[in-house]
Amino acid sequence: MPTYSSTANFDLSIDDISEEAFERCGLQIRSGYDIKTARRSLNLMLAEWANRGLNLWTIQKQEKTLAANTTALTGTNLFGSGADDSQQIVDITDVIIRDSSNNDYSTSSISRATYWNYTVKTTSGRPTQYYFERTINPTLYLYPAADSAYTLIYYALVRMKDSGDYTNNNEIPFRFLPCLSAGLAYYIAMKKAPDRIQLLKQIYEDEFQRAADQDGERTSLFLTPKTYLPGV
Numbered sequence: 001m002p003t004y005s006s007t008a009n010f011d012l013s014i015d016d017i018s019e020e021a022f023e024r025c026g027l028q029i030r031s032g033y034d035i036k037t038a039r040r041s042l043n044l045m046l047a048e049w050a051n052r053g054l055n056l057w058t059i060q061k062q063e064k065t066l067a068a069n070t071t072a073l074t075g076t077n078l079f080g081s082g083a084d085d086s087q088q089i090v091d092i093t094d095v096i097i098r099d100s101s102n103n104d105y106s107t108s109s110i111s112r113a114t115y116w117n118y119t120v121k122t123t124s125g126r127p128t129q130y131y132f133e134r135t136i137n138p139t140l141y142l143y144p145a146a147d148s149a150y151t152l153i154y155y156a157l158v159r160m161k162d163s164g165d166y167t168n169n170n171e172i173p174f175r176f177l178p179c180l181s182a183g184l185a186y187y188i189a190m191k192k193a194p195d196r197i198q199l200l201k202q203i204y205e206d207e208f209q210r211a212a213d214q215d216g217e218r219t220s221l222f223l224t225p226k227t228y229l230p231g232v
Contacts, residue, residue: 011174014039015166017181024185024200025193039163041187042180046160046170050090052208056215057173059093059155066097066142066150071121074139079156084137088158092132092140098151099126107142115141126150175214179207 012020018038022029029035049055062079079086095107107130115121115131125144133139140154161171170180186200193200 010177011169012177012181013167013169014042014163017042017170017177017184018166020181021184021188024181025189025196027188027192035166037191038184038188039166041191042163042170042184045180045183045187046162050157050159053212054093054157054215055160057171058090058158058160060158062154062156064152064154066127066146066152068146068148069122069124070142071145072139072141073152074137078138078140086138087136089138090157090159091134092130093155093157095130095140095152095154097127098153100149104153110143115143118143121145173215176211179204179211182207 015035018035019029021038022034029038064073064077066073075083075086079089095109097105097107099105105126105128107128110129110131112131112133115129121141121143123144124147127142127144127146127150129143131141131143133141142152163170172180182200182204186197186204189196189200
């Protein structure tokens with residue numbers, strides 16, 4: 001009878017991923033600088049992933065107290081407990097307002113131009129719209145200004161954790177390990193194996209696409225065409 005493994009916890013440390021990437025380039029790690037440059041490339045690649053869309057494992061639910069007359073939240077009032085914590089936010093995906101009776105009300109995202117063209121931004125009421133200013137220290141603007149105390153609940157897309165020590169594991173789902181290895185191999189090829197760039201880039205993009213396709217939400221989509229009858 002065959003013997004099967006009873007574990008399902010395979011993962012790779014930073015040095016293992018670096019070694020795999022170097023081997024895909026037809027190279028071997030020979031010095032401390034090789035592992036250093038691999039880690040730097042890995043952190044750059046993780047930053048680039050933030051530009052590729054939603055990474056569901058980095059979305060965090062946040063609840064913040066919204067005092068009366070509040071028009072905007074920034075700093076620790078928006079996210080975290082440290083002065084620079086809010087810089088971790090890449091984007092905000094959903095915002096709801098909860099009143100004192102625990103009733104939840106949805107809000108809609110508006111553009112910067114729409115928000116800044118409101119003449120009186122201190123108009124009082126239950127906030128129904130928000131504009132998220134994606135600066136280094138971001139700000140969430142609300143309209144109208146809160147007419148009483150509410151609870152602000154939102155989902156924040158935050159940046160991925162850095163690689164850190166070589167013995168660390170990257171904080172990503174195991175499904176992205178093939179993509180992570182392929183991507184690092186491509187990044188290293190740009191510096192050390194230019195003859196393999198095109199091949200490794202194609203493998204990387206294919207691996208990323210497969211992983212990203214499985215990282216979406218499983219919901220139904222219904223499209224209803226809008227009928228326009230001129231003259232009616």
